[in-house]
Amino acid sequence: MPEEQGAPVGDLRYRTVAAALRQAIIAGEYASGAKLPTEGALAERHAVSRGTVRHALAVLRSEGLVTSRRGARRTVLGGSPAQSFAELLSFTSWARSIGEKPGGRVDRIVRRPADASEAERLGLAPGTEVCLVLRVRTLSDEPVMVERTVYPARVGALVAALPPDAVSHTEALLEQGVMFTDAEHTIDLAWADADDTRLLDCPAGQVLLRERRRSTDPTGVPMEWSEDRYLPGTVAFTVHNSVAASTLGRRHSPRPAPGGS
Numbered sequence: 001m002p003e004e005q006g007a008p009v010g011d012l013r014y015r016t017v018a019a020a021l022r023q024a025i026i027a028g029e030y031a032s033g034a035k036l037p038t039e040g041a042l043a044e045r046h047a048v049s050r051g052t053v054r055h056a057l058a059v060l061r062s063e064g065l066v067t068s069r070r071g072a073r074r075t076v077l078g079g080s081p082a083q084s085f086a087e088l089l090s091f092t093s094w095a096r097s098i099g100e101k102p103g104g105r106v107d108r109i110v111r112r113p114a115d116a117s118e119a120e121r122l123g124l125a126p127g128t129e130v131c132l133v134l135r136v137r138t139l140s141d142e143p144v145m146v147e148r149t150v151y152p153a154r155v156g157a158l159v160a161a162l163p164p165d166a167v168s169h170t171e172a173l174l175e176q177g178v179m180f181t182d183a184e185h186t187i188d189l190a191w192a193d194a195d196d197t198r199l200l201d202c203p204a205g206q207v208l209l210r211e212r213r214r215s216t217d218p219t220g221v222p223m224e225w226s227e228d229r230y231l232p233g234t235v236a237f238t239v240h241n242s243v244a245a246s247t248l249g250r251r252h253s254p255r256p257a258p259g260g261s
Helices: 013-026 039-046 050-062 085-089 091-097 116-122 153-160 169-175 194-200
Strands: 102-113 129-139 142-152 182-191 207-216 222-230 235-241 246-252
Touching: 013 039, 013 050, 039 050, 050 085, 085 091, 085 182, 091 102, 091 169, 102 153, 116 142, 116 222, 129 153, 129 194, 142 153, 142 194, 153 169
Parallel strands: none
Antiparallel strands: 102 129, 129 142, 142 222, 182 207, 207 222, 235 246
């Protein structure tokens, strides 16, 4: 079977391969620290191309189940990551993982030239058209976060075609073959602007917890640059450090009722 650089666009067989390998890891067929079969062996076993196998392995890497060293067979990291990549990338996946009902509503979509900062973070030439999506996110119907995501034009067009109340943009993009496998997170504070005040029903100038994130596909191409602003007291991020690994986790901190202690 000829080797390919990646899975063909629209070829979703990588999901079947990823599901089979994931189940084998969870069942203990591949123990923590064990080597997975070679790409060629996996391609032959599942009757797919090597590109499809690489796509499947990228999914497992994003979930924290395998390593991703080029030129070497993937090593199993274990079957129970503290918090998966998907849960950190996707508000919807995270909310469901903690038993909350996620929601969202698009406030506006703007197509415009990228500013200098956006162009740099998305690897685009200055002035290239991008798509800004402003959306309010809810937990159990209560607004907790305003999401500002800038997409390259081709990805933004897919988002713009979704219903305004689509619960998860990330899941919809994955279904259309847009992959997110690496992300850089920066967490700091921001002050509520007019959009935050209107969508979160908070005072102007309210201090908000801000998470900025740049996500890339398996080849390192940026797919989004996002800024999420949370009401205080709704989430907390925890970092676990060791010589073996560093894990970032997010947890829900329910807001106290007005007048409560």
